[in-house]
Amino acid sequence: MNVQEMAGKLEIPVIVAPMFLVSTPAMTLAACSEGLMGSFPAHGTRTREVFEQWLVEITQGLKRLHEDASGSKIAPFAVNLVVHPSNTRLQGDLELCIKYQVPVVLTSKGAPTDVIARIHDYGGVVLHDIASQRHAEKALEAGVDGVIAVAGGAGGHTGTINPFALMNEVRRIYRGPVVLAGGMTTGRDVLAAQAMGADFGYIGTRFIATAESSAPLGQKRMIVESNATDVFFSASIDGAPANWLTKSLLAAGADLDVLRTTLPGKVVAAAETRKRWKDIWSAGHGVGNIDDIPSTVELCRRLKTEYRAAAGVFRSAALPTENLQDGTKQAPRAIA
Incomplete structure (x- = not known):
């Protein structure tokens, strides 16, 4: 294939x-x-x-x-x-x-x-x-x-x-x-x-x-209740750039100000006291929808x-090609 x-x-x-x-x-x-x-x-x-x-x-x-x-x-x-x-x-x-x-x-x-x-x-x-x-x-x-x-x-x-x-x-x-x-x-x-x-x-x-x-029911509910601004970016949780639910970080005892200045891979001590993947949850910017x-x-x-x-809207919004006054063609347009 x-x-x-x-x-x-x-x-x-x-x-x-x-x-x-x-x-x-x-x-x-x-x-x-x-x-x-x-x-x-x-x-x-x-x-x-x-x-x-x-x-x-x-x-x-x-x-x-x-x-x-x-x-x-x-x-x-x-x-x-x-x-x-x-x-x-x-x-x-x-x-x-x-x-x-x-x-x-x-x-x-x-x-x-x-x-x-x-x-x-x-x-x-x-x-x-x-x-x-x-x-x-x-x-x-x-x-x-x-x-x-x-x-x-x-x-x-x-x-x-x-x-x-x-x-x-x-x-x-x-x-x-x-x-x-x-x-x-x-x-x-x-x-x-x-x-x-x-x-x-x-x-x-x-x-x-x-x-x-x-995912735990708590994570699902947190996603439903969150907006994009409730997502926190850090490479300090597990050494790689990742997006995390802010509320889960706070619940795990993480200090966001410390996280912002911690080198990648240097996990914040407060977060180390929890089972990292069980209590700290990730999500992307789409949570607000x-x-x-x-x-x-x-x-x-x-x-x-x-x-x-959406595909139908884009197709129907394409206008037919029309002749302009100078004889040239006007290309079809798509309107979102």
Whole structure:
């Protein structure tokens, strides 16, 4: 399968982002059943054995969905592999991806050179996280099938560059598939990402507040109650740039002023007294547009309706070409 074939299997160009301690097989299957690509991170499972159990559950679930499908599209699923040398599970998790022929592998945090050939051998697609033009250059040199442009405003580990600027820089060097991540919560946002030059939208935070998400109810409610200004950026929690829910940091005893001046990787002592990933919660800038906790299926249907409605508005707003007084043609215009 190549990226073009992958796109043809989707109802709308959306990948539900893999989220640590949030994504579940139920969420993944629900998204796939609605024609959106579901995903989960391999490292989100406690052991390699649990990872395999999830792969079995999803592959068998997709088989049943295909058997029961009545003409509707069933999307493929994806797995996120951290390819940084610090990930001691990488080789074992990679072997399981190969064993179960995971259709799409989302690689992150490092150069995926050694991984790509093995995934390509069974026909899998590799999309790699990037946060700058230089990251994109390195990923393309390694032979990835496409890049995931993580812009400022994304939840969890995030980029810092404005999505317009990041898309423009990536498109200066690359005409292939690009997935844009950062702050999207609606189908209209996905269409806007395509207008900016992306091929797919990557939506994460919006899916934290769903019934199938394994996030604590407190995190879901905090997302519903938060605005973009309630998201705090710091590289000092775990050494990488990330966006966090401010209220969860305060509840964990973190001093925000100290966090702002702490070097990356030097976790604030107060926060160290809590179980970091259990009590400190991440989210992106899109929280201000989230006000309910639907099922994954309901949310996917909402996104499809929004995307198609927005596409219809843009098509109908295109004015016909008209002759100007000087005889030249006036190009059609699109109005948001």
